[in-house]
Amino acid sequence: MEASPNRCRKQAALLFSILFLATTLARAQDWVHTGTNLGAPKIRLAAADFKMVGNDAALSTAQLTFNQVLYADLTNAGIFDMVSKSLAPAVMPGSPQEINLSQWRSPPANAAMVAFGAINVQNGREIVYGWLFDAKNTQSPQVLGQQYNEAATPDTARHIAHEFADAIIARLGGIPGIAESKIYYISDRSGNKEVWEMDYDGANQHQVTHVSSICLSPRISPDGGRLAFDELNSHGSNIRIYSMSLHRMVSFPIHDGTDFSPAWAPDGNNLAFSSSRSGDPEIWISSASGFGLRRVTAYRGPDVSPVFNPKTGTQIAWISGRTGLPQVYIMESDGTNVQRMTDGGYATSPAWSPNGQFLAFAWARNYGPGAPGGQDIYVMDIASHRWIQLTHDIGRTDFPSWSPDGRHIIFQRTVGGHSEIWTMLADGTGQQALTKVGNSRMPNWSWK
């Protein structure tokens, strides 16, 4: 963690050059990368396998998991040109004394940065020392030095690897990493449509709710403490709140009719949702406990899927069918200054980027029986209304959700009536499946 003034200057220079290049490229080529470092020249990074210290029975499993997860996290970050394991020197430096940087900066590895360290399991504790060295700085190569000491469980190696990866990503990428973030989604693998949770990389999938009816639209609160979702049964459709800390439902007023598609305000104090309590489904806002209801829209036609601007909390994007097929709109959260964002087709499921600049949404630009093209994920720059298409010909995609760092988007991909959750970088590259069992739908990425 400690860095000399000299190293700080070097870091600042490095960051500045990355940001400068990113901005230049963004202007010159692809505006969508602005602010996320995607598209900037990638740092050539090597992750050495961590060295085992000690001889605990659990150590070899822990080491294997740690090395795999760290490498995957750094690859997934999207801002590194990773040195493949086959090109890396076949050594496991366990400390600064054991590393030979010239080995790493020379061909074929050609690393600019190298992460390395040691892992130990002792007396029920898992202890990891991790370093990040600048391979081309022979004078004071250390960029990061971290120590972790946590109770050893089957999940600890994975957890520490996420923490160390996030520290590296924060230092070299300028924004905190997402390796410790969570994804909430709907799965039917228990026999009912329930809310499930998984790590950002698809690991650790487990069921959260047990309501035995149809759960839809899970939305985690900004602090991660409460989960809002829609429960649909023969009594109607209602907003429910599950406490992640109490592991049970907490009260939220139930109303006859159809309330659905909840969305948290970034301060966690308000919820926007669609309600048919006045007849036509409109956007309403209530406090987080369901009181202080006020209606925001009043126009014939369905109004659904609200989402707050996470940067300001003062704007809402949503879907309205007021002119026929559903379109993306934005407005102030008091219902004023309504602007239509999409110019046709069938647009649904808006997701507002963490920096407030972009909307991701699902769009079938040519909609109707026999129309060409499909339903794909798009990203629109709110200020200019310019958009790019992120998915192409991979089936019907829907429900995009941004990662906390704004560099990734998860989405629902449906092929032949079967849905899975996929992840990709916010420029559409690096697409990979996170779920493989049952039908998984409506992913929602945690706020941090």
Added chain:
Amino acid sequence: MKNYKKNSALASAALVAFLITTGCHHKEAAAPPPPPPPAETAPAPTANITVTPNSIAPGQSAVLNWTTTNATDVSIDGIGAVETSGTKTVSPTETATYHLVARGDGGSTDATATLTVTQPPPPPAAPQQLTEAEFEQNVKPIFFDYDAYSVRPDAQAVISQDASFLQSHPDAKILIAGYCDDRGSSEYNLALGQNRANAAKTALTQAGIDASRIRTISYGKEKQFCTEQNESCWQQNRRAQFSLDQ
């Protein structure tokens, strides 16, 4: 003396003529013109039978009351030989006719009384026993166009038939569920399904069904009637379905 008795019996019999048989009437009519010859022979028997009340519900009972004169042998069909006059409590399960035959030296005569057993409980019970299957057989769903929630002309005819059945079952509560086909987005389809249920409710209330009997919900595209990816299947799924709201 005998004549007097006979005449007074005939007079009282005439007063309650509603129960006298035609045979009796015939004798009564025949008797006055030639009084002497029959007076010589044994007098003909007379018979009268009443039931009070003359209409009961199943499980209730009524009292038979009969009187005869000049009879030595009296029987009632279904009951058998009885006293020449008497009462008996009866409790038939369905409408019964009590046929009394009185035989005496002067011949035989008969009388009848009918006890009606009403069946009122079944008719009121029928609407309460309206089953889900019966309801769905009579109250047909209506179907919608693609991404639309206005009631089509062909659906108006269905609504009229649905409404007339529902009007004849005023106690039945109605649940209208809106459904959508598999295309499009889940959340938007929840709203579309709600609007379809709302439109069906409006059409039913315009056809005379009290809105307080109706509840609406939307299943969006979360429950499908047909799972193939073709237009006939999608059409099956774009509907407002009526069911008995328990």
